[in-house]
Amino acid sequence: IYDNMKTAVDKVGRGKQRQVNKRFHAMVGHYLYEPEFCNPAAGWEKGQVEKAVLDARHGLWYDTPPFKSLHELNLWLHDRCQALWPETAHPQMKNRSLAECLADEQSKLMPVPAAFDGFIEISKRVSSTCLITFEHNRYSVPASFANRVISLRVYPERLVIVAEAQVVAEHVRVFNRHKSPGQTIYDWRHYLSVAQRKPGSLRNGAPFLELPDSFRQLRARLIKRPGGDREMADILALVLLHDERQVERAVARSLELGEVSKQHVLNCLSRQGEPSLPQPLKPPPALKLVTEPEANTARYDQLRRSSNDP
Structure with a gap:
């Protein structure tokens, strides 16, 4: 049962008539159920639900820790609700807990489809x-x-x-x-093509004020030399072809060595991609040699003597 919230209902008609928005209609079709809506200004139709929510809050929000994000709050709330199921009596079957009723019903429930992409x-x-x-x-x-x-x-x-x-x-x-x-x-990566055409934008352009620390240090040194703006633009463009973390490590290594140039950054980047040595293979027993070969060059003397024989 839904209230006539704007996220679901575009227009309230007479009686049970509702004009729902497209995304809510798509969600209903995704989960295969029929929604019901309360009548306008009829608070008694949802009183039991709101009272149940009010009662649940006293158990859920007792001694609530601080949260850094809404995602972290939802994870905590999910675990907290499940922890209270064994302690909470079923509203109709008072002698059984919610966890016991769920265990009985779980085998009869339909599997939940993939999460609806709600945007x-x-x-x-x-x-x-x-x-x-x-x-x-x-x-x-x-x-x-x-x-x-x-x-x-x-x-x-x-x-x-x-x-x-x-x-x-x-x-x-x-x-x-x-x-x-x-x-x-801003995302500075979105303006790399602009920097290729106008390298001077790297100096004071707003999109490039929040570069990673290693890139900022490199920029501070390159813009002091002729052609440094163009060189910096080419180095930043490497993130379009390589992993950004690898490029940052190459720039940091170049700064450590005191060689700040495009060619040196490319050299540091290419050395990160050197393939590791292959691991030795262990052949199966069927491929092992019965007689190990010997490094004996004296055997070639037999060929020389046979060739000189009359």
């Missing part, structure tokens, strides 16, 4: 500065999609950007306090 999809146009706006915040998009329309999938904690049927970017969703100014969330 809200919105079309957005990317600005000329490779940004989209959502809830007063701006998020970066790869520069190749500037001035184009993309699809934004909104999840509770993240935003996924899809273009040409592929995920091209992902950001942690940012929430602002009421009437607070919006934020701009």
Whole structure:
């Protein structure tokens, strides 16, 4: 039974008529059940449910630890609920616990399908500065999609950007306090093609202010020399072809050795990819030699004597 929340109902009609939104309808079809909705302004229809939730809170939220994220809270809540099942009586069968009733019913239940991909999809146009706006915040998009329309999938904690049927970017969703100014969330990788065309943007460009520490140290040294901007842009572009952690290690190694150049970073990067020596093989008994070969060159004298015989 659902209340007429906006996340499910677009319009409340007469009686039981409801116009549900597309994503809620898709979720109902995914899990194969029929939803029921309360009548508007009829609080008595959901009183038992709300009272049960209120009673459960006293046991669940007693001595609650702090949480760093909503995901961490949900994990704790999942474990806490399961821990209370053996101690909680069934609402109809008072002499049995919830854990006992679940054990009896579990073999008769249908398997749960794969989790529903619950997102809200919105079309957005990317600005000329490779940004989209959502809830007063701006998020970066790869520069190749500037001035184009993309699809934004909104999840509770993240935003996924899809273009040409592929995920091209992902950001942690940012929430602002009421009437607070919006934020701009950059991913410097999205602007690498811009840096290739305009290497000077690496000096003070906003997307490149939050580079990893090793990259910032390298930039501080390279921009002091002629052509250093171009060299830095080429080094950053290596993350498009290699694992980013390997590139960071190569840059850090180059800084340790005091040789800061594109060629030296490439050299450090290539040495990380050297293949390890193969492990010795143990042949099966059927392939082992019965008679071990001998390193005896005197046997060749027999061939020499036979060739000189008349």
